[in-house]
Amino acid sequence: MDYKVLLYGALGAVYLIVLLSVMLVIVLENRQPVRTVAWILVLMCFPVLGLVIYAFFGRNLKRGALISKVCAVQLARRSAHRFYRSCFPVVPEEHARLIYLFRRQSVSFLYPDNDVNVFTEGPAMLEQMLCDMAAARDHIHVEFYIFEDDETGRRVRDCLMKKAAEGVQVRVIYDDVGCWNVSSAFFAEMKKAGIEVCAFLPVRFPLFTSKVNYRNHRKIVVVDGKVGYVGGMNLADRYFNGAADRKGWRDTHMRLAGNAVLGLQRAFLADWYVAGDELIASSRYFPEHVAEEDKVPAGGISARKVQMQVVTSIPTDVWPDIMQGLVLILLRAKRYCYIQSPYFIPTDRVLFAMQTAAMSGVDVRLMLPEHADKKILTWASRSYLTDVMRAGVRVYLYRKTFLHAKAWVSDDSLFSCGSTNMDFRSFEHNFEINAFVYDKKIAQTMKRVFVNDQQHCRLLNLERWMERSTWRRVSESLIRVLTPLL
Numbered sequence: 001m002d003y004k005v006l007l008y009g010a011l012g013a014v015y016l017i018v019l020l021s022v023m024l025v026i027v028l029e030n031r032q033p034v035r036t037v038a039w040i041l042v043l044m045c046f047p048v049l050g051l052v053i054y055a056f057f058g059r060n061l062k063r064g065a066l067i068s069k070v071c072a073v074q075l076a077r078r079s080a081h082r083f084y085r086s087c088f089p090v091v092p093e094e095h096a097r098l099i100y101l102f103r104r105q106s107v108s109f110l111y112p113d114n115d116v117n118v119f120t121e122g123p124a125m126l127e128q129m130l131c132d133m134a135a136a137r138d139h140i141h142v143e144f145y146i147f148e149d150d151e152t153g154r155r156v157r158d159c160l161m162k163k164a165a166e167g168v169q170v171r172v173i174y175d176d177v178g179c180w181n182v183s184s185a186f187f188a189e190m191k192k193a194g195i196e197v198c199a200f201l202p203v204r205f206p207l208f209t210s211k212v213n214y215r216n217h218r219k220i221v222v223v224d225g226k227v228g229y230v231g232g233m234n235l236a237d238r239y240f241n242g243a244a245d246r247k248g249w250r251d252t253h254m255r256l257a258g259n260a261v262l263g264l265q266r267a268f269l270a271d272w273y274v275a276g277d278e279l280i281a282s283s284r285y286f287p288e289h290v291a292e293e294d295k296v297p298a299g300g301i302s303a304r305k306v307q308m309q310v311v312t313s314i315p316t317d318v319w320p321d322i323m324q325g326l327v328l329i330l331l332r333a334k335r336y337c338y339i340q341s342p343y344f345i346p347t348d349r350v351l352f353a354m355q356t357a358a359m360s361g362v363d364v365r366l367m368l369p370e371h372a373d374k375k376i377l378t379w380a381s382r383s384y385l386t387d388v389m390r391a392g393v394r395v396y397l398y399r400k401t402f403l404h405a406k407a408w409v410s411d412d413s414l415f416s417c418g419s420t421n422m423d424f425r426s427f428e429h430n431f432e433i434n435a436f437v438y439d440k441k442i443a444q445t446m447k448r449v450f451v452n453d454q455q456h457c458r459l460l461n462l463e464r465w466m467e468r469s470t471w472r473r474v475s476e477s478l479i480r481v482l483t484p485l486l
Helices: 002-028 033-045 049-057 069-086 093-105 122-134 151-165 184-192 261-276 321-332 348-359 375-390 424-429 440-456 470-481
Strands: 111-119 139-144 169-175 196-200 219-223 227-231 253-258 301-313 336-340 363-369 394-398 407-410 414-418 432-438 457-459
Touching: 069 261, 093 301, 093 321, 093 432, 111 122, 111 440, 122 151, 122 219, 122 227, 122 253, 139 151, 139 261, 151 169, 151 184, 169 184, 169 261, 184 196, 196 261, 219 261, 227 261, 227 414, 227 432, 253 261, 253 432, 261 301, 301 321, 301 440, 321 348, 321 407, 321 414, 321 424, 321 432, 336 440, 348 363, 348 375, 363 375, 363 440, 375 394, 375 470, 394 440, 407 440, 414 440, 440 457
Parallel strands: 139 169, 169 196, 336 363, 363 394
Antiparallel strands: 111 253, 111 301, 139 219, 219 227, 227 253, 301 432, 336 407, 394 457, 407 414, 414 432
16 A cells, blocks of 8 residues: 555656646746646646647747748749849838838748739639649649548549649648548549649657647649639638538638749748658749730639739748738728638737727728637637727628638728638648738729628627626636637
8 A cells, every 4th residue: 555655646746747847848938928827727727638738739849940941031032033133013102011021021022913813702713723723734733721532622633633644743732630531542542643742740649749739721722833822712512512501611712823923832832841851942833924914714803913922921930920910901001901700819919909900990890700610719709709899890790601711901902811810820820821912903892892791791789799698708708718729
């Protein structure tokens, strides 16, 4: 019996030492105080389990070398070489600070002469993307967080396999966590057909804990270095046709033709370096842009000769580029800023910027789905709505279907869409990408799209919102404590 007491005592002492050591590490990492407190609460309230959760999701590896800075700079220079050799674009004065911010932090150049098509309906986007892939002559680069083995995924896979058989170079990156439910045979078939396929940061024990928290949430397609796609749609039926009992999700995606495609190419090849450990910077993948007047598709919302930036953010960066850009947009908006997102779990800086903009007289509107695809995220989002509505932000809950769009429009002159959600994970943990378009026609049209979407929404009233049951408010508040960990 004495031996058992000593054994249990020793194990308890070891556990206490480990627990206190982990808490000390968390404190010394100088995270945001709310996140530090949240992790300490998890460790204290869930013995043993708390350590396991922290090992998988809490370790701060931002100082780790998940991506080579040398590689990123080399690809950035290659993507802008032809453009900057010829001329510098005229920077729109109202967005000069934002453009400079992205140029300095994300090496995101301002690209002129781009033809843009914005799709708000999945089927139209998918058909045009397959058409562009079918016309490829040199290479196709595909990168998606989710690449499902369903009707949509198989259509894209079959198209890529056919092009590979024709001698076109095809590369595919998929996120290992995003595709957890997809059979390895699905990707093996692509490899057998001659497609180069890489999983992004594969999650395998014992390296599981160093990778699971940093996921590639980007959606990128590049065809021959001339046409590209970026936005919120993944390759799965629910984004286009929906499940049997619901319509396809409401999303926003963008087709680019012009200089900005080189920015998408840079992002893809940097991710390929991470996923496949292969540095590719050949001029073959960065062709000189030649305007093709008759090749702009009619689908979607179109505009010609627009200026834009392609901005990426990665968890290893010192500064969260896309989040800082959103904060700057909010604080510099003069008339309005409309935001669509499937989730709303903002960082303190984003929340404060929204409140500041609204209280200064800017018309800030936030559109979220009535119900998110994950209930816990719905509850987590709801806990923040009182904070923004008290400041004057108008909150709309989209009811027609699930709203998955990640789009921002401001002052009839700026529009952005991409993969970035309004949540902690997108801002601080994921590899994300957004296109920022500086064009009045696109911005004004997307403003009208937002206003039209309002017809399918429920506008929240602060007084009625505060009348929610005490049980609901307590539950949402408890979940909010854990939102920095979601």
